Amino acid sequence: MTPALVVRGVHASYPGTPVLHGIDLTVAPGELVAVLGGSGCGKTTLLRAVAGFHPLDAGSVELDGRLVASADPSSGGVDVAPERRGVGLVPQDGALFGHLTVAGNVGFGLDRAGRRTGRVEEVLELVGLPGYGRRRPDELSGGQQQRVALARALAPAPALVLLDEPFTALDAGLRAEVREQVCAALRAAGAAAVLVTHDQQEALGVADRVAVLVAGRVVQAGAPHELYRAPVDLDVGTFVGEAVVLAAQVSAGRADTALGRLAVDGPDGPGRVLLRPEQLRLRGGSAATVREVIFHGHDSTVLVEHGGTVLRCRTADADLPRVGQRVDVEVAGPVLFYPSSGDQ
Numbered sequence: 001m002t003p004a005l006v007v008r009g010v011h012a013s014y015p016g017t018p019v020l021h022g023i024d025l026t027v028a029p030g031e032l033v034a035v036l037g038g039s040g041c042g043k044t045t046l047l048r049a050v051a052g053f054h055p056l057d058a059g060s061v062e063l064d065g066r067l068v069a070s071a072d073p074s075s076g077g078v079d080v081a082p083e084r085r086g087v088g089l090v091p092q093d094g095a096l097f098g099h100l101t102v103a104g105n106v107g108f109g110l111d112r113a114g115r116r117t118g119r120v121e122e123v124l125e126l127v128g129l130p131g132y133g134r135r136r137p138d139e140l141s142g143g144q145q146q147r148v149a150l151a152r153a154l155a156p157a158p159a160l161v162l163l164d165e166p167f168t169a170l171d172a173g174l175r176a177e178v179r180e181q182v183c184a185a186l187r188a189a190g191a192a193a194v195l196v197t198h199d200q201q202e203a204l205g206v207a208d209r210v211a212v213l214v215a216g217r218v219v220q221a222g223a224p225h226e227l228y229r230a231p232v233d234l235d236v237g238t239f240v241g242e243a244v245v246l247a248a249q250v251s252a253g254r255a256d257t258a259l260g261r262l263a264v265d266g267p268d269g270p271g272r273v274l275l276r277p278e279q280l281r282l283r284g285g286s287a288a289t290v291r292e293v294i295f296h297g298h299d300s301t302v303l304v305e306h307g308g309t310v311l312r313c314r315t316a317d318a319d320l321p322r323v324g325q326r327v328d329v330e331v332a333g334p335v336l337f338y339p340s341s342g343d344q
């Protein structure tokens with residue numbers, strides 16, 4: 001099947017500031033890919049390059065098998081105008097036109113014939129806002145405005161929708177709900193999507209695949225569970241989720257750590273092991289002391305002091321330890337080992 005999007009070796013910059021350094025990214029039809037990265041790593045620039053609002057210094061962009069941008073001189077420098085790329089864009093703040101009704105906003109990218117086919121009402125239904133066409137944007141909640149912005153992007157039935165941190169402006173309570181509604185609408189529409197976010201839980205929770213962007217480079221792309229369970233390095237491992245990192249010395253598949261000898265897959269020598277807080281299990285004992293218990297409802301975080309280091313453990317047990325209680329810490333499940341590089 002032809003991918004909805006292929007980004008190949010894309011370099012892009014602002015005057016005097018290189019931002020993207022050879023990005024490769026493929027999105028399959030109907031797939032939702034999250035681009036996850038910290039502030040300033042180039043997420044928005046990547047979306048703008050795909051949408052046609054930012055020029056490429058090198059590389060190419062294909063949409064649905066069609067070359068829409070190429071900086072390769074042998075191709076004659078292709079640069080298809082944004083409105084001819086067939087891409088829907090949902091900006092950070094929705095950016096609805098305040099002087100138009102909801103229907104006017106949603107129908108903005110459709111020609112007159114398109115507006116008469118009932119497409120506007122169809123996509124409003126898709127985003128869970130049937131009958132809202134006559135309202136003005138200022139009569140909607142923030143979450144509803146974001147869903148109208150998505151309806152506007154979906155109305156011309158694009159093969160690809162680009163979403164630039166579309167939930168950041170919403171308060172935490174609303175964010176999860178709107179996120180689920182938006183992702184459900186994208187799936188119902190069958191559109192492929194690239195969601196840009198700096199929120200790890202959001203990326204891991206909604207995307208089929210996640211590409212981690214660091215300083216303009218994709219350092220790892222994979223299914224959410226791959227990133228969480230098998231990060232390529234400690235930086236990705238600690239970025240995508242809470243982690244416990246311990247110094248280790250490996251010999252014959254056994255790592256000596258502060259938590260004892262742990263089976264690992266890796267070469268002999270020094271390095272560090274990465275564990276997730278839910279892998280640390282507390283038992284009655286004396287090796288560590290409980291310093292703090294934080295109740296989250298669905299589970300709890302327990303901070304224990306072990307040999308002068310504070311370790312973060314997560315437990316779904318209803319029977320929680322008390323602060324000051326002495327415990328032992330056991331490790332469950334696979335342990336990831338990252339050998340020290342020569343310069344460490």
Ligand SMILES: Nc1ncnc2c1ncn2[C@@H]1O[C@H](COP(=O)(O)OP(=O)(O)OP(=O)(O)O)[C@@H](O)[C@H]1O
Nearest residue numbers: 014017019037038039040041042043044045046198
């Ligand atoms: N118009 C501009 N002129 C010069 N530099 C810019 C411009 N816009 C962005 N930059 C720089 O390019 C880099 C990447 O910016 P970009 O907006 O793509 O990052 P981002 O990952 O989307 O960040 P954020 O999550 O903070 O929005 C940053 O270092 C930024 O300062």
